[in-house]
Amino acid sequence: MATATGLPPIFIDAATVRSTLTYKSLIRHLQNSLPAATTSLQSPLRHTHNTSSTSSLLLMPSWSLSPSLPYTGIKIVTHHPHNSTLNLPSIHANYVLFNSLTGQTLASIDGTELTLHRTSCVSALASHFLSREDSETLLMIGAGSLAPHLIKAHLTARPNINKVLVWNRRVENAKTLVEKLRNEGDFVRVCFEVSEGGLEEAVAAADVVSCATNSETALVAGSAVKGGAHVDLVGSFTPSMRECDDEAIRRGRVFVDCDAAVEEAGELVGALERGVIGRSEILGNLVDLIKREKIGRRDSEEITVFKSVGSAVVDLLSAQLVYETLMKKKDDH
Template sequence: MITLNADEARAALDLPSVIEALRAMFRDGCEAPVRHHHAIAAEGQPTATMLLMPAWLAGRYLGVKLVNVFPGNGARGLPAVQGVYLLFSGETGELIASIEGNELTARRTVAASALAASYLAREDAATLLVVGTGRLAHLMPHAHAAVRPVRKVLVWGRDQAKAAALARDLAGQGFAASAAADLPAAVAEADIVSSVTLSREPLVRGAWLKPGAHLDLVGGFTPEMREADDDALRRASVFIDTPGALQEAGDIVVPLTTGVLRKEEIRADLAALTRGEHPGRTRPDEITFFKSVGAAAEDLAAAMLAYQRARAATARPTP
């Protein structure tokens, strides 16, 4: 059995390769039941969530990710998401890999956003606004830069000191990065807006989006969480990662419930985009709206990639 810690998973999962692994997985498909989603009471802090996410390719691989999301961890200096991925042989059921789940989750999540942007963002999109300052905010510029010519990065966070620190880090990594104090102005400037927060109230207003902008909503994963308002949906062509967003994403569930959005108005998911069943962006001035909640298929694709690379490094045949 192979065990990959966070550093080893990071080395095996470069973002361009993960994006292409996800593209192939969504195009070709796999079996991925609805994930188990359990609220966990945590005394003195926000309610936590336990997720169990299985997926398999018959006769090849099967796996499951176990994830705990503790929103109160930020106050402890810990990541909100903690998890592990277990990969099994699809022939025998034996455990063949254990992969640190936080790195795998972060990288497949930003890769899914970049995959969507490869169909939905303007080809000349060069300015990215990242809303949030956590783990995903550090990776999101690199992911979008793998598919679009992103050079300028604006960072907005409720904690301006954290936003400034992240901007300095990104500047050191080659981006023209700066902290944004004025969120409406930053949204209005951006070609791509990626929101990676655990907000329960809309942060991004549709009225602020410029023609041709692409809005990428990543952080919310329950019906009670929202990162954008109803106007963003009214002005945009709406896309989702998987049908799971219809039940789990507050940015989709609430507008469906109130009648702001009708199910038939959702243009496509990532499977349809990767299979060419929908063209994605159709006009330069079109505003596109992408909501992801994460999918077990993404985890399986990333785990397979990490495992196969680890096996290749030791010159052992893969099952």
């Protein structure tokens, strides 16, 4: 549904992305479209360039070979981990969407907001297959810009969750997030609490553990994860980053969002190098789960682990949903 040639490209800012996407609609769109998209979309591994000793530039292109999905897109991302000291997000991004048949620029989309939604919805979609349906307690490790999106997406996927714990190295940030979630009132029957005790104690209480940090040292101790829990690892995207220890990987049935995770995620790269698991013990990716080609959760006692690093395919599908939803609204008016 790309626009006709000659129409000017549109700019879709963060507020418009927020008002256009819902977690439910994006989760459903990804579940319905990802299997076919993996065969029609070409997506090389992301380009990563160090722009300083601590900052980096990432380029994530993807293009369709199918006339039924006539899009080419690229996300341009900057990562400045020390931005927290400036009270700024560590990641900024822009997404440019083109018509793949004509090369015409269709839209420039706030890539930061798009990434927050697509990342959280990928985790929630994986949780649909990997966490227990009766999960009641969610632990959110990290209180950055991604945390509220992950919480809301997980609550959408698992409506039985009635308690959310937030743990952060800086407790005041966790308190701010909890207060924000309480005040929004979107989930009135959910109790939001700051976890001020030890992290292992919080992990042991959780049915779903979601972790979104820039940590290079393990935060989730596998020995603390209770039977039947699901561990969702979102933060790391380089071999030096790591959010859980080897024991969590060893104890869990491990799935990834895409095959690049095995090359990019420190938890998996390290575990494979140290012989903690073999390559065959990474059991499948998100598309395998959606297509039911791989079994997700088999019983109520096993531990599942989902590691995501993000993919250009999901970016393009998310941009498609935003763009086509807006175009439909314009046509309706």
